[in-house]
Amino acid sequence: MKINSAQAPNIAPAQFALFDMDGLLLDTEIIYTQVTQRIVGRFGKTFDWSLKGNMIGLPxxxxxxxxxxxxxxPISVEDYLHERDQLLRAKFPSCKAMPGAENLIRHLHNHHIPIAVATSSSREFFALKTSNHQDWFELFNIVVTGDDPDVKRGKPAPDIFNVAAKRLAASPQNTLVFEDAPSGLAAGIAAGMRVIVVPDPNMDKSRYRRAERILNSLKEFNPAEFGLPDG
Incomplete structure (x- = not known):
């Protein structure tokens, strides 16, 4: 689904691509939801999209x-995270690929487009989430995680995209960012890059007005619209 008007002809073609991971490449958000509800449910609370929509993509x-x-x-942030992380570790290896994700990564790799993962996940969680998807995650030229020492601030700050672009030797005007979260959209724009978003169906689409494109899945992405190989 195209939301914004077609790009102007004077915009530089894309030569690099940076990808968020959770909810975009891998379906981990359902795991976060299940684990969070399990914890808060003990206190008679409900974790729904009125809360999750404000948390998704943040450190x-x-x-x-x-x-x-x-x-x-009635628990501390530290205690919540400790319990949550223990539960997440057991579930992450079972996560599935999002529709169109593997095909797009293989397509860009086969056409020698430099690509990077830029995820707020820690290096440990990245390894767990991708453990059953290593055959196509190893195609990425660069992986930058949220605990990388060069990433001083999390999204919506642009740090993680700036670090990934620097390591790819990419210029912002030639770089596409793929995201699912409003904080990731803001980070990509702050980095001076063009952002394609694939929001969860439960998210309010009005939060993505500044995106270059809003798609229902990565299957809808048309590389040729951005000067990328389409064969």
């Missing part, structure tokens, strides 16, 4: 602090 400590405060949970 762990930021989103956890928001949740604990919003639901007035």
């Amino acid at each position: 762990d400590t930021v989103s956890a602090n928001y949740l604990v405060r919003a639901l007035q949970l």
Whole structure:
């Protein structure tokens, strides 16, 4: 689904692509939801999209602090994260690929387009989530995680995309960012890049007005619209 008007002809063609991971390449959000509800349910609370929509894509400590405060949970942020992470570790290896994700990555790799993962996940969680998808995640030229020492601030700050672009030797005007979260959209725009978003169906689409394109899945992405190989 195209939301914005067609790009102007004077816009530089894309030569690099940076990808968020959770909810975009891998279907991990359902795991986060199940685990979070399991924890907050003990206190008679409900974790729904009125909360999750404000947490998705943010660094762990930021989103956890928001949740604990919003639901007035009788536990500390640290205790919540400790329990959550223990449960997540057991579930992450079972996560599935999102529709169109593997095909797009293989397509860009086969056409020698430099690509990078730029995820707020830690290096440990990245390894767990991708453990059953290594055959296509190893096609990425660069992986930057949220605990990378060069990433000083999490999304919506542009740091992680700036670091990934620097390591790819990419210029912002020639770089596409693929995201699912409003915070990731803001980070990509702050980095001076064009952003394609694939929001969860439950998200309010009005939060993505500044995106270059809003898609229902990565299957809808048309490389030729951005000067990328389409064969």
